[in-house]
Amino acid sequence: MPTPSKSLKAVRGTRDLLPPETALWNRVESIARSVFSRYGFGEIRTPIFEDTQLFARGVGEETDIVSKEMYTWSDGDRFSEKRIIDEWVRVNQSDNPAYVQAGRVNIQGNPPFLAKLKELGIQLQVWRGVQAANGLTGHVELVSFRPGVSADAIDRLMKARELAKSDPESQTQRFAVRLRLVIPMDGELGPWVDKRDVLVEPLAGKFFDSAQSLTLRPENTAGVVRAYIEHNLGDTGQLQKLFYIGPQFRRERPQRGRYRQFWQIGVEVLGPVTSGSESPLRDAEVLEMLATLLDELGVKNWRLELNSVGSSTDRPRYVAALREALAPIKHQLCEDNQRRAETNPLRVLDSKDPNDQALIDGLPKIADYLDDSSRDHFAQVRAALDACGVPYTVNPRLVRGLDYYTRTTFEFTVPSSGDPASGLGTQNALLGGGRYDGLSEMLGGPRAPGIGFAIGQDRLILTLQALAESNKSGTGTEPGAPGLASETWVQKLDAYIAPLGAERNAAALALARELRRSGLSVEVGDGAFRLKKSFEAADRVARHIVILGEDELASGILTVKTFATGEQTKIAHADLAQSLRA
RNA sequence: GCGGUUAUAGUUCAGUGGCAGAACGCCGCUCUGUGGCAGCGGAUGUCCUGGGUUCGAACCCCAGUAGCCGCCCCA
Structure with a gap:
């Protein structure tokens, strides 16, 4: 009988959803589907992983999501040995012809050095290699790391290089040089590596042409817009109204209402300008639909916060003005805000630090940097909401983290600290969204303005559960929505x-x-x-x-x-x- | 990445240096075709892991791992 293995658990930040809780998830989804269909939305299902470039270009290289929270790997199946061998031969022919024989490369083995590599834990990949029978000398025709070199592997490589430097006349020097030549990094080196030391010019491009970098989707808008472009949905001339429900992935530290695999329910409305996709009517319709959905779900006390971050030209002007205004007063701000002032000045506006509020209030307002058409757009959105009777608060400080947002941005929040009807810890944003008029073009597609949002389904569920709990215990409170904010979803x-x-x-x-x-x-x-x-x-x-x-x-x-x-x-x-x- | 906190039965948790516990749940009996109540009995443990201190460690010390919560950031 095999020895019992260490028991496996759901990995950090992921969890199992079990009955009866899944009944609530299904009810939420079914209510969402029902509301969406009344507004003419159709479901879209996009892949759970995409080309890394989609998110790098769509979400923004400098965002936290892309710079440190994505699950990314190199798709090994696309790795081309032939390309590497060809390139290897080419480089070595120019470099050191003595080692090239009939299209092959022979490297003199160095047993002590090989032993040292082994000790350092460096994994050598050998293609068509020949080991001498005596084990002391041999020929290795091609040596390489597999693509997707980890920080750890680079670290070990650097140690090997140190070893080589200390004995510059030996074979190890040559060996290490060759190791350099085959690291497929494509310039995407982490900060832990001196690029001059490791980067490989001749081979890099070839490798990454064949080895595709893939990423688990950290959000779904980029994937939807990619599908819109790929299937030429713009050519229909119709406004596309799409919704999705599915898991997303971000490598963050888990806490209440935040998981590494989390679910979003979202919609995107986009299309060519002639389909009316740019109209403020669409912004207001989406917001009104959200108000309806939250009401039907039985979410109490939601609050809509609204802002405009301006067009893609307004926004950089404003950020520049913000930087200018922050420069002289930066040192008076708290540590976090000093850092934000450098990395992402917009986020300073979001700060909750009580000591900094006065200074923040004195900063330039985005409203003063909107061009006429953006200002008019925002006014029309508000007018339509007023006409529908959807309550909102204009929050000039509401900025959102993703690079693609333009003009209208919004957030629905529920009361957080100390309110039993919340259930979200300090994560009081239930959903967020906004307009993204330039995203399609950023991804190489046609002009296709759009607006969308994503509901944090996990947070929505927490909110509903907390509501059900407070309805059960609280005697005088008003009853929750029938069927949802109560326990009747267990049939x-x-x-x-x-x-x-x-x-x-x-x-x-x-x-x-x-x-x-x-x-x-x-x-x-x-x-x-x-x-x-x-x-x-x-x-x-x-x-x-x-x-x-x-x-x-x-x-x-x-x-x-x-x-x-x-x-x-x-x-x-x-x-x-x-x-x-x- | 940083900080706080927790880890003991299937579950929720008590136990702070001396026999491993309670409640709920589970199984059986009272009661072989009538439940919810009650009584009696029973099973279930790597006291997170590894070291250390001690005559003796679930308990004290060190390290690690994991969960939860918060910061950052976001949904």
């Missing part, structure tokens, strides 16, 4: 069939099949259970218990008890399904 089965004696099991299953086919939800007990146990089990999961004993089988008259009333009746087999439905 009991219509019937539980209790066979008496194992001889009745077959008949019980046949009866269950019949009832289930007629649309009833049914559980079957086991004839080996004592009747008492059957009753206890039945009462937990079902509204009725159907007793199937010797008498019932013989007569065709079944005994049915209804738990809610305690009433017990005899019902003919033919009437059973109808009676259980009640």
Whole structure:
């Protein structure tokens, strides 16, 4: 028998969703689908991983998401040995022809050095290699790391290079040089490496032409816009109204309402300008739909915060002005804000640090940097919301983290600190979104202005659960929305069939099949259970218990008890399904 | 990446140097075809892992791992 292995657990930041909680997830999704369909949205499902470049270009290289939170790997299946060998030969022919023989490269093995590499844990990949039988000398025709070199591997390589430097006349020097030549990094080196030392000009491009860098999607907008471009949806001339529900991935430290695999429910409205995609009507429609959705879900006390970050030309002008205004006062701000002032001045506006508020209030306002058309757009959005009666607050400090946002940006929040009806710790943003008029072009597509949002489904669920909890305990509070912000989303089965004696099991299953086919939800007990146990089990999961004993089988008259009333009746087999439905 | 905090039965947790515990759940009996109540009985443990201190460690010390919460950032 094998020794028991260490038990496996869901990896950090991921979790299992189990019944009955999944029932709530399904209810939420079904309400969302129902609302979206009333507004003419169709579902889109995009791949869970995409080319890394999609997010780098779409979300923005400098955002935290792209710079440090993505799950990225090199797709090994696309790795071309042939290209590497060809390039290897080419480089070595120019470099040191003595080592090139008939299109192959021979490197003199150096057993002590090889042993040292092994000790350092460097993994050598050998293609068509020849080891001498005596084990002391041999020829290695091509040596390489596999693509996607880790920081750790580079670190070990650097140690090997140090070793080589200390003995410059030896074979190790030459060996290390060759190692350099085959590291496929494509310039994407981390800060832990001196590029002059390691970067490989001749081979890099070739490798990455064939080895594709893939990334688990950290958000879904970029993928939707990619699909829009790829399938020429703009050529239909129609406004595209799409929604998605699915997992996203960010490598962050988990906490309440934040997971490494998390779910978003989102929509995107985009299309050519002639389809009306740029119209403020669309912004307002999306916001009004969200208000409706949250109301139907039973979310209480949501708050809509609205802002405009201007067009793609307004925004850089404003950021420049912000930097200018921050420069002289930066040193008075808290440590976090000093850093933000450097890296992302917009985020300073978001700061909650009480000591900095006065200074922040004195900073330039985005509203003063909007051009006429952006200002007009924003005014029309607000007018439409007013007309619909959707309450909102203009928050001039609302900025959003993704680079693609233009003009309208928004956030729906629920009360956080100390409010039992929240359930979100300090993550009080339930959903966020905005307009992205330039995103399609950034991804190489046609002009396709759009607006969208993403609901943090995990956070939404937490909010609903907290609401259900406070409704249960709080006596005087108003009731939650029917069916959701309560525990009624756990449905009991219509019937539980209790066979008496194992001889009745077959008949019980046949009866269950019949009832289930007629649309009833049914559980079957086991004839080996004592009747008492059957009753206890039945009462937990079902509204009725159907007793199937010797008498019932013989007569065709079944005994049915209804738990809610305690009433017990005899019902003919033919009437059973109808009676259980009640 | 940084900080706080926690880790003991299936679950929620008590136990602060001396026999491994409670509640709920589970199984059995009282009660072989009538549950919810009650009584009685029972099973279930790497006390997170590894070191150390001690006659003796779930408990004290050190290190590690994991969970939760917060910062950053975001949904």
